[in-house]
Amino acid sequence: MTAPETAEHNSPPLLSLSDVVAGYGAGDILKGVSLKVRQGQVTCLIGPNGAGKSTVLKCVSGLLRPRAGSVSFGGKDITSASPRATLALGLVHVPQDRSLFPHMTVWDNLLMGGYSTRDHSVIRPRIEEAADLFPILGQRRHAHAGSLSGGEQKQVEIARTLLLNPRLIMLDEPSIGLDPKSRRLVFDAIGTLAASGRTVLLVEQNARSGLAASQVGAVLESGMVRLVRAASALLADPEVARLYLGAHAQAIEAK
Numbered sequence: 001m002t003a004p005e006t007a008e009h010n011s012p013p014l015l016s017l018s019d020v021v022a023g024y025g026a027g028d029i030l031k032g033v034s035l036k037v038r039q040g041q042v043t044c045l046i047g048p049n050g051a052g053k054s055t056v057l058k059c060v061s062g063l064l065r066p067r068a069g070s071v072s073f074g075g076k077d078i079t080s081a082s083p084r085a086t087l088a089l090g091l092v093h094v095p096q097d098r099s100l101f102p103h104m105t106v107w108d109n110l111l112m113g114g115y116s117t118r119d120h121s122v123i124r125p126r127i128e129e130a131a132d133l134f135p136i137l138g139q140r141r142h143a144h145a146g147s148l149s150g151g152e153q154k155q156v157e158i159a160r161t162l163l164l165n166p167r168l169i170m171l172d173e174p175s176i177g178l179d180p181k182s183r184r185l186v187f188d189a190i191g192t193l194a195a196s197g198r199t200v201l202l203v204e205q206n207a208r209s210g211l212a213a214s215q216v217g218a219v220l221e222s223g224m225v226r227l228v229r230a231a232s233a234l235l236a237d238p239e240v241a242r243l244y245l246g247a248h249a250q251a252i253e254a255k
């Protein structure tokens, strides 16, 4: 497993990182990350704690500027683009921390998702699409977001991205800190996005569940993407299981 292996796909990548180097202080966290995310697929980035998975997402959304290398999205160079510019291109980043307004209702939180959209005529069909795909929006419409379980809140956060009609949804560890029931809600929501043809870049510590919800898996280690393969192939690979999906991880996920 020394050289990166590449999953074979015909479609051109929607997102492409080439030799991205990035960090926060003196040292580099990403030491030449290359990764392609294809249209209509869920790609899951796994790797040990502190490998830099969240840092990859920050480099894509413009929260952190790469020191070297390039990022392109839909054929456009976004290496130095601001978060506002990447958002305008349809790139939505759902951070690890909860981002709903807890004292607002679920429905008002949903509407906030369309706040930056200038053309108001497109909002209604997007609300209808989100409510069709995520029944929780209707069922808990009047509830304060803060009264929902962690998994339900993540579902609303994920559903809310649809108000921006995103071309790429990046989810940073959406299942972190959640109980098994809530985790299932989160992976159901990712399944819903996948079934509706959305393109997702998912970062997950629950590697088995993340890969099971994805078509493509990528392993980030020591600042580089070491392996890219069909997610099912990664799940079936005994060496990958030993290194990245070990008994410890399995025990945590089974809880």
Ligand SMILES: Nc1ncnc2c1ncn2[C@@H]1O[C@H](COP(=O)(O)OP(=O)(O)OP(=O)(O)O)[C@@H](O)[C@H]1O
Residues within 6 Å of the ligand: 024, 025, 029, 047, 048, 049, 050, 051, 052, 053, 054, 055, 056, 205
């Ligand atoms: N804002 C920051 N300032 C300084 N160092 C940071 C900052 N954010 C992250 N780091 C460091 O960069 C490294 C990579 O962090 P990152 O969050 O990208 O890893 P990760 O693979 O997502 O880890 P985890 O799975 O634990 O969330 C870590 O050592 C972390 O402490």
